[in-house]
Amino acid sequence: MSQAGRGRLKIYLGYAAGVGKTYRMLEEALALKQKGVDIVIAYFEPHGRKETIAKTEGLESLPRRIITYAGTPFEEMDTEAVLRRKPAVAVVDEFAHTNVPGSERLKRWQDVHVILDAGIDVLTSMNVQHLESLNDQVWHSTGVRVRETVPDWVVDEADEVVLIDLTPRALRNRLERGVVYPQEKAQRALDNFFTEGNLTALREMAMRHTAHEVEEKLDAAPSPSGVARPSEGRKERILICLTGSPSSAVLIRRGKRVADYLQADCLAIHVSADPGSREDVERHMSFARNLRIATHVLESADVSRTIAEFARAQGVTQIYMGRSLPRKWWRRFSETIVQRVVRQSRDMQITIVAERRR
Amino acid sequence: MFLGYASRVGKSFRMFDEGRRRKERGQDVVVGAIQSKITPDIQEILARFDAVPTISTRHAGRDYEVIDLAALFRRHPEICLIDGLAYDNPPGSRNPQRWQDVRELLDRGIGIITAVNVQHIKEQQDKVERITAKRSPYSVPEEFLREAEEIEIVDAPPDALLDRGQEGMPDSRRLAELRELALLLAADVVERQLKEYLDSHGVAAGWGAQERILVCLTPRSNAADMLRSGQRNAARFHGALLAAYVEQASLGQQDRQQLEAHLTLARELGAEVHCLKHGDFVEAILTFAREQRVTQLFVGHSLRDQGRWLWRGPVDRLIDAAENFDVRLFPHPGGR
Numbered sequence: 001m002s003q004a005g006r007g008r009l010k011i012y013l014g015y016a017a018g019v020g021k022t023y024r025m026l027e028e029a030l031a032l033k034q035k036g037v038d039i040v041i042a043y044f045e046p047h048g049r050k051e052t053i054a055k056t057e058g059l060e061s062l063p064r065r066i067i068t069y070a071g072t073p074f075e076e077m078d079t080e081a082v083l084r085r086k087p088a089v090a091v092v093d094e095f096a097h098t099n100v101p102g103s104e105r106l107k108r109w110q111d112v113h114v115i116l117d118a119g120i121d122v123l124t125s126m127n128v129q130h131l132e133s134l135n136d137q138v139w140h141s142t143g144v145r146v147r148e149t150v151p152d153w154v155v156d157e158a159d160e161v162v163l164i165d166l167t168p169r170a171l172r173n174r175l176e177r178g179v180v181y182p183q184e185k186a187q188r189a190l191d192n193f194f195t196e197g198n199l200t201a202l203r204e205m206a207m208r209h210t211a212h213e214v215e216e217k218l219d220a221a222p223s224p225s226g227v228a229r230p231s232e233g234r235k236e237r238i239l240i241c242l243t244g245s246p247s248s249a250v251l252i253r254r255g256k257r258v259a260d261y262l263q264a265d266c267l268a269i270h271v272s273a274d275p276g277s278r279e280d281v282e283r284h285m286s287f288a289r290n291l292r293i294a295t296h297v298l299e300s301a302d303v304s305r306t307i308a309e310f311a312r313a314q315g316v317t318q319i320y321m322g323r324s325l326p327r328k329w330w331r332r333f334s335e336t337i338v339q340r341v342v343r344q345s346r347d348m349q350i351t352i353v354a355e356r357r358r
Numbered sequence: 359m360f361l362g363y364a365s366r367v368g369k370s371f372r373m374f375d376e377g378r379r380r381k382e383r384g385q386d387v388v389v390g391a392i393q394s395k396i397t398p399d400i401q402e403i404l405a406r407f408d409a410v411p412t413i414s415t416r417h418a419g420r421d422y423e424v425i426d427l428a429a430l431f432r433r434h435p436e437i438c439l440i441d442g443l444a445y446d447n448p449p450g451s452r453n454p455q456r457w458q459d460v461r462e463l464l465d466r467g468i469g470i471i472t473a474v475n476v477q478h479i480k481e482q483q484d485k486v487e488r489i490t491a492k493r494s495p496y497s498v499p500e501e502f503l504r505e506a507e508e509i510e511i512v513d514a515p516p517d518a519l520l521d522r523g524q525e526g527m528p529d530s531r532r533l534a535e536l537r538e539l540a541l542l543l544a545a546d547v548v549e550r551q552l553k554e555y556l557d558s559h560g561v562a563a564g565w566g567a568q569e570r571i572l573v574c575l576t577p578r579s580n581a582a583d584m585l586r587s588g589q590r591n592a593a594r595f596h597g598a599l600l601a602a603y604v605e606q607a608s609l610g611q612q613d614r615q616q617l618e619a620h621l622t623l624a625r626e627l628g629a630e631v632h633c634l635k636h637g638d639f640v641e642a643i644l645t646f647a648r649e650q651r652v653t654q655l656f657v658g659h660s661l662r663d664q665g666r667w668l669w670r671g672p673v674d675r676l677i678d679a680a681e682n683f684d685v686r687l688f689p690h691p692g693g694r
Binding site: 010137140141160162163164165166167169170196197200201203204205207208210211214215217218221254258261262263318323338339342346347348349350351352353354355356357 | 508509510511512513514515517531534535537538541542544545548549551552555556559561566567568587590591594595596654659674677678680681682683684685686687688689
């Protein structure tokens with residue numbers, strides 16, 4: 001949550017395009033303006049939605065910045081212009097947006113952090129599918145692998161997360177009426193992503209995530225009696241054992257998600273006999289660090305013993321590992337790494353994360 | 359049905375606004391019941407509708423507003439807007455409670471848009487009382503909420519409600535707890551809708567949004583550890599806790615007693631306990647886990663019973679076959 005002098009962040013969270021996040025955000029912006037608050041639109045994505053566009057009338061909009069990439073001009077939020085104008089509150093649509101190459105920052109949420117650092121409050125909007133920790137689950141439920149993700153800690157740090165709800169049937173009606181997208185695009189959306197099943201699954205995720213955010217804030221705030229919430233025994237520490245395998249991404253998200261819900265510490269380790277740095281391992285390590293997981297690389301020929309010793313030294317209570325690869329026939333009688341870690345870390349719980357399939 | 363977590367969260371406005379949009383699209387919408395206090399923005403919308411006013415009566419020193427069922431049956435609109443779903447009717451009325459009147463309207467083919475507060479959902483009232491130390495005398499059964507074709511949650515940050523300064527309002531902490539309660543109730547309703555949708559479309563329900571933890575009990579497992587950990591995990595995720603054991607014919611006296619003790623503990627900790635009748639332990643667990651859309655499987659392991667080369671025991675086979683769920687291993691007590 002915000003430190004003194006930093007702006008406050010409020011996120012309007014929805015489960016799909018068209019539920020009315022931007023509309024509600026602009027309604028609130030108008031209400032603030034009527035109360036005399038100095039508020040501007042720093043970035044707004046009209047999508048050709050008439051009712052939403054009408055809500056921007058009477059609000060000051062800052063011009064966008066044009067960035068040319070591969071010969072094509074792209075429009076991005078002009079963060080410098082927001083800082084120069086220095087309103088009390090800035091409205092920034094589409095929090096999960098990835099900036100075009102050549103922008104100062106990779107992601108719009110990073111631009112929002114710059115604005116917050118300048119003491120400006122921000123109202124922003126995003127859909128639940130962009131949350132990093134839900135990436136595998138969203139893919140499993142909908143078949144769509146979302147590429148634009150926001151690390152969970154970025155959303156956790158928001159001062160307020162408000163759920164914008166609408167029933168899937170009402171949303172599908174909106175699409176049919178051409179309110180959300182132009183007619184042709186709407187029909188494709190209805191047949192593909194915006195099915196009742198997909199929308200219902202995403203909606204449940206949005207509700208559960210908002211409840212989680214409310215609970216996290218309750219746990220963080222001092223209780224009225226000044227007594228902390230009853231602690232649930234020993235604080236858990238989760239250690240994720242990374243490899244270069246592609247399934248490590250699922251492992252990282254899963255371990256971190258469990259750690260977040262258990263309010264546990266989370267660390268990651270990679271043990272290798274080979275001192276050379278490997279690109280795939282390094283990529284997973286940097287992914288883990290982006291999710292605020294402390295990472296360690298150890299060099300040792302005895303992988304399982306090193307994991308067990310590290311875990312014991314760090315007071316780890318749970319180890320997260322991926323499945324070992326199927327064994328070759330001549331090794332069938334020797335132990336896998338998982339089996340060795342299990343044997344050597346007898347005082348800990350060990351979780352083997354299955355890769356999710358569709 | 360619009361579900362909110364406190365008065366002033368904006369349920370009534372959303373309800374009447376929905377009615378307005380439907381009327382603009384040509385539907386026949388009338389107002390059947392309003393709250394006694396009306397904000398100016400709602401007043402403005404109300405002017406656009408026909409109304410079938412409630413009947414005011416007084417009974418034993420108390421004022422009641424009762425839906426005029428007879429008039430509504432005669433008028434028979436497509437859609438009727440009913441605020442204050444949880445109100446009760448005076449003794450001697452056709453139905454003791456307003457939601458029962460609403461059910462009759464539904465039975466006659468009249469569509470209803472209504473609003474309810476989580477404090478008034480009967481099955482939630484114990485939890486609400488723990489938060490607010492108050493219990494509303496009015497209630498609507500949760501079943502009625504689940505019967506609704508559609509529910510929509512009306513969410514707002516607690517501070518926004520406090521700004522509007524109403525007397526007798528819970529403080530922001532209590533409001534946040536009520537807010538979480540309403541969100542989780544809505545998520546449960548949606549979870550069930552999703553399951554129904556998947557079942558009716560012949561889709562094998564895979565990995566749901568809710569965490570579902572299955573603890574496998576055997577006589578010698580460290581059941582207390584597994585169950586307590588399972589309960590803590592389920593509670594943090596607001597998920598489900600299941601426990602299962604696979605029936606074995608040849609259990610010794612001591613093992614049977616141990617197993618019974620584990621099952622008792624499982625029930626005490628609120629787990630849903632299942633007995634699986636299947637010859638093979640691994641097959642039984644895997645089939646059940648799939649059916650129940652389990653996301654985490656807790657199983658005990660003992661190294662003492664297994665020589666190194668006999669490692670391909672049940673636990674190994676479970677790990678190999680686990681798809682879409684994680685397997686968490688718990689060491690047996692005294693497992694060397």
